[in-house]
Amino acid sequence: MTAPLVVFFVLAALAVIGAVSLILQKHPIHSALSLIVVMVALAGLYLLMGAEFVAAVQIIVYGGAIMVLFVFVIMLLNAGVEERTSLSKMAGAPGLLLAVALAAFVAATIARSGAGVQTVAQTGSLASTRDISSMLFKDFVYPFELTSFLILVAILGAVVLAQREKS
Amino acid sequence: MSAPLSANAGLLITIVKIVLLLFIVLTVNAYLTWFERKVVAHIQSRWGPHRVGPHGLLQPLADGVKFLFKEDPTPAGVDKFVYYLAPLLALSLALTSIAIIPFGPQPVHLFGRDIYLGIAPPDLNIGILALFAITALGVYGVALAGWSSNSKYSLFGGLRSSAQMVSYELALTMSVVGVLLMAGSFNLRDIINAQARHPERGILGWNVWPQILGFFCFFTAAIAETNRAPFDLPEAEQELVGGFHTEYASFKFAMFFIAEYTSMITVSCLCAIMFFGGWLSPFPASWTFTHYLPSVLLIPFGLWVIMDGVRYETVFGRVVLPAVGTVIVALGLAFIVLPSVKEFVQGPFWLMSKILVFLFVYVWMRGTLPRFRYDQLMAFGWKLLLPVSILNVIVTSFVIVAKMQWGGP
Numbered sequence: 083m084t085a086p087l088v089v090f091f092v093l094a095a096l097a098v099i100g101a102v103s104l105i106l107q108k109h110p111i112h113s114a115l116s117l118i119v120v121m122v123a124l125a126g127l128y129l130l131m132g133a134e135f136v137a138a139v140q141i142i143v144y145g146g147a148i149m150v151l152f153v154f155v156i157m158l159l160n161a162g163v164e165e166r167t168s169l170s171k172m173a174g175a176p177g178l179l180l181a182v183a184l185a186a187f188v189a190a191t192i193a194r195s196g197a198g199v200q201t202v203a204q205t206g207s208l209a210s211t212r213d214i215s216s217m218l219f220k221d222f223v224y225p226f227e228l229t230s231f232l233i234l235v236a237i238l239g240a241v242v243l244a245q246r247e248k249s
Numbered sequence: 250m251s252a253p254l255s256a257n258a259g260l261l262i263t264i265v266k267i268v269l270l271l272f273i274v275l276t277v278n279a280y281l282t283w284f285e286r287k288v289v290a291h292i293q294s295r296w297g298p299h300r301v302g303p304h305g306l307l308q309p310l311a312d313g314v315k316f317l318f319k320e321d322p323t324p325a326g327v328d329k330f331v332y333y334l335a336p337l338l339a340l341s342l343a344l345t346s347i348a349i350i351p352f353g354p355q356p357v358h359l360f361g362r363d364i365y366l367g368i369a370p371p372d373l374n375i376g377i378l379a380l381f382a383i384t385a386l387g388v389y390g391v392a393l394a395g396w397s398s399n400s401k402y403s404l405f406g407g408l409r410s411s412a413q414m415v416s417y418e419l420a421l422t423m424s425v426v427g428v429l430l431m432a433g434s435f436n437l438r439d440i441i442n443a444q445a446r447h448p449e450r451g452i453l454g455w456n457v458w459p460q461i462l463g464f465f466c467f468f469t470a471a472i473a474e475t476n477r478a479p480f481d482l483p484e485a486e487q488e489l490v491g492g493f494h495t496e497y498a499s500f501k502f503a504m505f506f507i508a509e510y511t512s513m514i515t516v517s518c519l520c521a522i523m524f525f526g527g528w529l530s531p532f533p534a535s536w537t538f539t540h541y542l543p544s545v546l547l548i549p550f551g552l553w554v555i556m557d558g559v560r561y562e563t564v565f566g567r568v569v570l571p572a573v574g575t576v577i578v579a580l581g582l583a584f585i586v587l588p589s590v591k592e593f594v595q596g597p598f599w600l601m602s603k604i605l606v607f608l609f610v611y612v613w614m615r616g617t618l619p620r621f622r623y624d625q626l627m628a629f630g631w632k633l634l635l636p637v638s639i640l641n642v643i644v645t646s647f648v649i650v651a652k653m654q655w656g657g658p
Contacts, residue, residue, distance in 0.1 A: 109328075111328070111331065111393075111396060112330075112331075115331070115393075118386075118389070122386070125382075134374055134375040134378075135375060135378065137375075137382075138375045138378035138379055138381070138382045139378070141382035141383075141385060141386065142378070142381055142382050142385045142422075145382070145385060145386055146382070146385025146386060146388070146418070147385065147415065147418070150385075150388055150389070150392070150411055150414065150415050151415065153389070153392055153393070153396075153411065154392070154408065154411045154412065154415070157392065157395070157396050157404065157407060157408055157411070158408060160404075210374070211374070211375075211435065
């Protein structure tokens, strides 16, 4: 077993354990912490595939900014331990069934494509910062600008909602 | 045995480097507390620590022993796992960030290998992004400590800290974009080399002149990000007892303390590297006689330590201080006698000097400026720092495009 493969399995196991613990934890903060573990493990996987920029941005944006906001809101609302009603317990059974179905579907797709899916670590940065930026600002410049416009609208909407609540 | 050893030599060297760097950083941390107490004391017309060892130089050692042997109670009702995780997270992330910093231009030739100063490989292309990723996770140490302690003061400290860090991280990231545009790379070595494009300009070639706005935004945001005065609201002792670390004692408290001082060192390194030329000398490259400057500074300093030590009150000081002074003088003489060593220490010498200056500025500000009020802190971050750093990005990119279009220096 080569070193990158060992690292891959460690990170993959970490991501799966984090995801399972995210669902099973009863306290929102513990769930948020598990989600952070998943994000960081995913960033590690990206790094393993040579996508340095995506890995760093994954941690900065998802692991840092977004999850800090989650943790902040949980702390601000002082949310307690999650309550399990009979309905939420009942929802577990179809949820598990759906999860198994989804996993089987993904596994079947990967198995069918066979050699097309590469699991080996790529050497050299395929998704280098230069490539990503030239793609964003040359090939996909209109969708990119449209997305930023959408985000701006969302920000303005949030400000308007917050202002209305005050008065 | 020899075959696997040579195959794993790279790994071995890295481990040795990590241990060495940890030792150096922790020692510097310890003496940073002494330095801070001394400087703040002199700002306030006091003596500072002067009982333990000559000039209080053994005070950090006494503090360390005290931290280790104090009782370490766990308050009732805490979330045990998170309560123990928080200081560990804060310390390990702070120490990890140091690994990205390169400390010198040339590698050392040892055992037939080029060993670079600094742990990360010299071609780490995401250098500054990796650092931001680590600092982005650093907030959890403080926020989770505040939440898990089951105390209202801690919770307020944690809340303040996470709001503050989210607000100032934007300005912190935006303020360095100008530097990145000028260097065309995220790699910290490339950023330094880009400032050496005109070696005859010396200090005038550094990024701080074209990026003066970016520098002020970066340094201000970085002080806020490290929770230092005047942005130390998460641990404002008049309002929140100790803020997020109110419920922590003994070594767990020390871990937060070490994490804070380590981030101070990281920020000082970054300021020196991105805006002040890193290991570049402020003099033009043709002034080779300035290469004797480390010796010129070290020898008089060593002689002064010897002079001071001979007249010291305690016997211990009369023995230790002259010995330390002699070592410093010998070091200064060695740089003169061995030309290769003299050339090698140029880079690290200038980098260390710049880091020291920034650490002094940190302490100086703590001793001088009063703390911000919370609404002032938020208004300052969102209404001043962020717009100014965005303006800096826009102006820098326009200037760069104009230079590409019409040529220029």
